[in-house]
Amino acid sequence: MARKGLDFVLGVCLAVALATGSASAADKVKFTLNFAADPGHAAYIYAQKQGYYRDAGIDLEIEQGRGSGSTVQLVAAGQTDVGLADAGVIVNLAARGAPVKIIGIIEQLSSWAVIVREDSPIKTPKDLEGRKLGVVPGTAQRALLGAMAGAQGVDVAKIDIVNFDAAASLSMLGEGRVDAVIDVPDIMFPRLKDRGIPVRALYMRDFKVPLVSMSLVVTEKMLQERPDVVRRFVAATLKGIKATMENPAAAVSALLEVYPDAGKRDAALFTVTERAKNNYCAPDSVGLGLPSQKYLDASYEVMTKFMGVSSDKPFSAYFDTAYLPNPPLVCATK
Amino acid sequence: MGSRSASFLPTLSVVVVLSVWEFASRYLGISAHILPAPSVFCRSLVENAPILTRSSLITLQAIGVGFGVGAVAAIPLGFSIGLSPALERSLYYVIVLLNTLPKVALAPLLVVWFGHGLVSKVVLIAIGAFVPVxxxxxxGFKYLDRRLLYVSRSAGASLFQTFLFIRLPAALPHIVSGLKTSLIIAVTVAIVVEYVAATDGLGFVAMRAVTNDDLPLVFATITVGTLIGFGVNAVMSVVEWLLLPWKGA
Structure with missing residues (x-):
């Protein structure tokens, strides 16, 4: 009897030791978002809540960011391990010498669109000629307008471009001071609905402006020193994306539990559902994190022609696909 | 009557301004998305009290540490420069440079060097607080009545005694004045740097509220920021009263 009791105690001790050992052996990874947590980040928070990173042996710390440029600089400076940033910004900084690489393209389609009031006569990009269009200087908006105009035969010189601060976007459109703005509908629509302003969107992606967007970025040093951690991180993240595509409401709950100020539930659910439907998988995508080569080439052409990205190197010089799951994680919905 | 009106008039002016504001917002059809009425942002103040309190503590910590670092560095250096014309000549352009530096523009660089968090904020607040002090x-240390020094020397005072009983008391009103100025600068820098480059604190809450189109919360945050300004100023007045009782501050 006493022997059995001793065995039990030893067993418990061993189990505790193993559990503690495995917890302390988890690899610490700091992941910096592109901006303050918003519904677009629900998938990462959900992946953490679901324990995907823990199961992959990663002890993850998620840090809010303050813009893609800042996040890429933090990654390059070694202040964080992995960053989430706009692919165009990453490539631009990498082309200028930042020792960073994309390891997965999360949002294969960007959300940018020309947003107009529901009753607006603007039905196609060509209709923007002679109208007032609001853009935020220094952002991708102006470059994307150029790309869309080039693809659709629109004369940008005939558009009355009004520059304003991003925070003024809602008011400018809501009060009719501009006929259209370039912004992200899945964020803007619920806010405009709150103000009682019905709107619709002309998505850039529907007008021959293919553009990859939010991507995971790490340093080349991290790829050399911790390749297995990177591989496990990417796999856990994509698992979170897939889970979010399957259950956006659960992802929103996870987000709002951690960041209650990330937005109102209805608006957040709208954003997450829209992203799940439209952003994570481009047409002919190989899988989550990896668009088709044809789509990548087309996106890179937009970057080099309109976004000031140098075309000296091919896109593959900035994007290392070796850390994506093999076989690829296929797109779940759509 | 005089003292009563002295306290009554400022209160009355605040009440009048808020009443006109409330009336204009309610009856002139000004949207809450443009200018929320005081009653609206006061409600937001109450509803968001937990996050505003938590964020205020974060901001106050940054202000306290940054201001402390800036002041602790500035006072001994001020003493050394005040007593050494050669040092003053050597450092003149460095001080001018620090004073004219667009400090907030440094915020993104500090984030790259030190990451998001307390250190970046403290460095920037310390730079902002350093120069006025x-x-x-x-x-304070430089412009001292020479006769006091003659008297102390003729009375056989040591250098330390001269510092403690002559130089320091003479410089204190100037130092306290610099501290008061730099404390308000510290509050402003803290909130602005949080708005521009941090991921927590009162400025960050204001930034989030702007991006979430939550203007009542923006005004609630501004109100709390203003109260913090009043609060630290009041604390500094108490410190001034303790250090300079003869001024009757």
Whole structure:
């Protein structure tokens, strides 16, 4: 009897030791978002809540960011391990010498669109000629307008471009001071609905402006020193994306539990559902994190022609696909 | 009557301004998305009290540490420069440079160097708080009635005694004045740097509220920021009263 009791105690001790050992052996990874947590980040928070990173042996710390440029600089400076940033910004900084690489393209389609009031006569990009269009200087908006105009035969010189601060976007459109703005509908629509302003969107992606967007970025040093951690991180993240595509409401709950100020539930659910439907998988995508080569080439052409990205190197010089799951994680919905 | 009206008139003016604001917002059809009425943002103040309190504590911590670092560095340097014309000549352009530096523009760089968090904020607040205290400390230690020094020397006072009983009391009004100025600068820098480059604190809450189109919360945050300004100013007045009782501050 006493022997059995001793065995039990030893067993418990061993189990505790193993559990503690495995917890302390988890690899610490700091992941910096592109901006303050918003519904677009629900998938990462959900992946953490679901324990995907823990199961992959990663002890993850998620840090809010303050813009893609800042996040890429933090990654390059070694202040964080992995960053989430706009692919165009990453490539631009990498082309200028930042020792960073994309390891997965999360949002294969960007959300940018020309947003107009529901009753607006603007039905196609060509209709923007002679109208007032609001853009935020220094952002991708102006470059994307150029790309869309080039693809659709629109004369940008005939558009009355009004520059304003991003925070003024809602008011400018809501009060009719501009006929259209370039912004992200899945964020803007619920806010405009709150103000009682019905709107619709002309998505850039529907007008021959293919553009990859939010991507995971790490340093080349991290790829050399911790390749297995990177591989496990990417796999856990994509698992979170897939889970979010399957259950956006659960992802929103996870987000709002951690960041209650990330937005109102209805608006957040709208954003997450829209992203799940439209952003994570481009047409002919190989899988989550990896668009088709044809789509990548087309996106890179937009970057080099309109976004000031140098075309000296091919896109593959900035994007290392070796850390994506093999076989690829296929797109779940759509 | 005089003292009663002295306290009554400022209160009345605040009440009048808020009443006109409330009336204009309610009856002139001004949207809450443009200018929320005081009653609306006061409700937001109450509803968001937990996050505003938590964020205020974060901001106050940054202000306290940054201001402390800036002041602790500035006062001894001010003493050294005040007593050494050669040092003053050597450091003149460095001080001018620090004073004219667009400090908030440094915020993104500091984030790259030190990451998001307390250190970046503290460095920037310390730089902002450093110069006013330094300039006033220099003035305080430099412009001393020479007759006091003759008297102390003829009475056989040591250098330390001269510092403690002559130089420091003479410089204190200047130093306290510099501290008061730099404390308000510290509050402003803290909130602005949080708005521009941090991921927590009162400025960050204001930034989030702007991006979430939550203007009542923006005004609630501004109100709390203003109260913090009043609060630290009141604390500094108490410190001034303790250090300079003869001023009757």
């Amino acid at each position: 330094l300039v006033d400390s220099i003035a």
